[in-house]
Amino acid sequence: MDGNTYRFLIFISVFALMLILESFIARHPTVDSKPRRLGMHLGLSGLNTLLIKFIFIGGAAVGAAEVAESKGWGLFNMLDWPYELEFLLVVIILDFAIYLQHMVVHKVPLFWRFHVVHHSDLDLDVSSGLRFHPIEILASMLYKIVIIYILGPIPIAVLVFETILNGMALFSHSNIALPARLDFLCRKLIVTPDMHRIHHSIEVSETNSNYGFNLSIWDRVLGTYKEEAIKAQPEIVIGIDAFRHPNELTFYNLLIMPKKYGKLTYVT
Numbered sequence: 289m290d291g292n293t294y295r296f297l298i299f300i301s302v303f304a305l306m307l308i309l310e311s312f313i314a315r316h317p318t319v320d321s322k323p324r325r326l327g328m329h330l331g332l333s334g335l336n337t338l339l340i341k342f343i344f345i346g347g348a349a350v351g352a353a354e355v356a357e358s359k360g361w362g363l364f365n366m367l368d369w370p371y372e373l374e375f376l377l378v379v380i381i382l383d384f385a386i387y388l389q390h391m392v393v394h395k396v397p398l399f400w401r402f403h404v405v406h407h408s409d410l411d412l413d414v415s416s417g418l419r420f421h422p423i424e425i426l427a428s429m430l431y432k433i434v435i436i437y438i439l440g441p442i443p444i445a446v447l448v449f450e451t452i453l454n455g456m457a458l459f460s461h462s463n464i465a466l467p468a469r470l471d472f473l474c475r476k477l478i479v480t481p482d483m484h485r486i487h488h489s490i491e492v493s494e495t496n497s498n499y500g501f502n503l504s505i506w507d508r509v510l511g512t513y514k515e516e517a518i519k520a521q522p523e524i525v526i527g528i529d530a531f532r533h534p535n536e537l538t539f540y541n542l543l544i545m546p547k548k549y550g551k552l553t554y555v556t
Contacts, residue, residue, distance in 0.1 A: 291350070291447045295454070302455045306414035306462040315465040315481065316522055319410045320534045326415045328539050333418035336425040344429055349450055352433040353443040362440015371442070378445035379452070380503070385435050386453065387506040389428065390499040401546040402427075407495065408531045408545065412488050417457035421546060456502045460484040479504050486517045490525040494518070 340348055347354065356362045364374050393399040405421040420428075436446060460479045474480045479500045487498040497514035500507045507513035517524050530549065531537055541548075 295451045298451055299454045302458045303414055306458055309464045310413055313465045314463050316463050329415040329418040331539055336422050339422055340429055348429055349432050350443050350447050352436040353441050353446040356437050356440045361437055365440035375445045378441040379449050382449045383502050384506055387500050389431055394496060401549050404549050405542050405545050407528050408537060410527045412461055412485055412526050413463040414458050414461060417461040452502055475504055482521055485524055486514050488526050489517055490527055491518060
């Protein structure tokens with residue numbers, strides 16, 4: 289099996305595990321129909337995957353790293369640093385880049401129009417990690433490709449990073465209750481579901497916090513970390529003010545939401 293097959297198997301395994309755990313150790317009560325949302329989010333994920341494959345022919349992020357390696361492009365292709373050090377730095381730098389991207393899509397009104405599709409979810413569970421507008425997914429991939437061309441990373445490091453990105457998106461969005469002590473310890477290094485749930489709160493001050501997806505250090509160092517929400521975790525209201533009814537959140541409405549939401553207030 290090639291790297292992409294391993295990545296897909298890991299993705300499916302994490303998704304299935306979180307889905308099962310949510311049935312036994314749910315942290316937050318559900319508001320919308322889980323089967324309806326699951327079908328909608330899988331549909332979005334399928335559409336986004338097809339668009340990535342069609343538009344970014346050649347493997348997208350990993351393919352860009354292979355091109356950069358073959359052409360000798362990028363910083364790391366000019367440096368003769370140890371393999372292990374380069375591998376570690378690539379994963380850390382890309383992690384920070386995604387943190388910055390996430391903060392920017394909250395601050396720039398045009399970008400927030402598309403990211404609001406993700407935040408309009410009335411519940412937060414593992415499938416929420418798949419809920420992104422196609423335009424945002426394509427822009428995110430283009431952003432990563434540009435960074436990869438600048439860095440010139442070894443392809444295996446990019447593959448590992450993409451696998452971590454997918455797996456942590458599923459884990460951090462999952463509706464599972466970790467023991468308090470375990471959550472406290474995990475937050476020292478990574479983003480936990482409780483930490484990320486605060487980011488999906490309807491409270492604007494909470495939405496504009498906890499931007500990290502993998503390493504929690506960026507929020508701590510840059511002052512965007514929020515330890516606790518105003519309300520207890522099971523009582524956090526998920527979503528945004530503009531859309532509060534499931535009938536407003538159909539598959540079609542998610543696709544046209546950026547245009548519709550453009551007339552409404554955005555998060556600042």
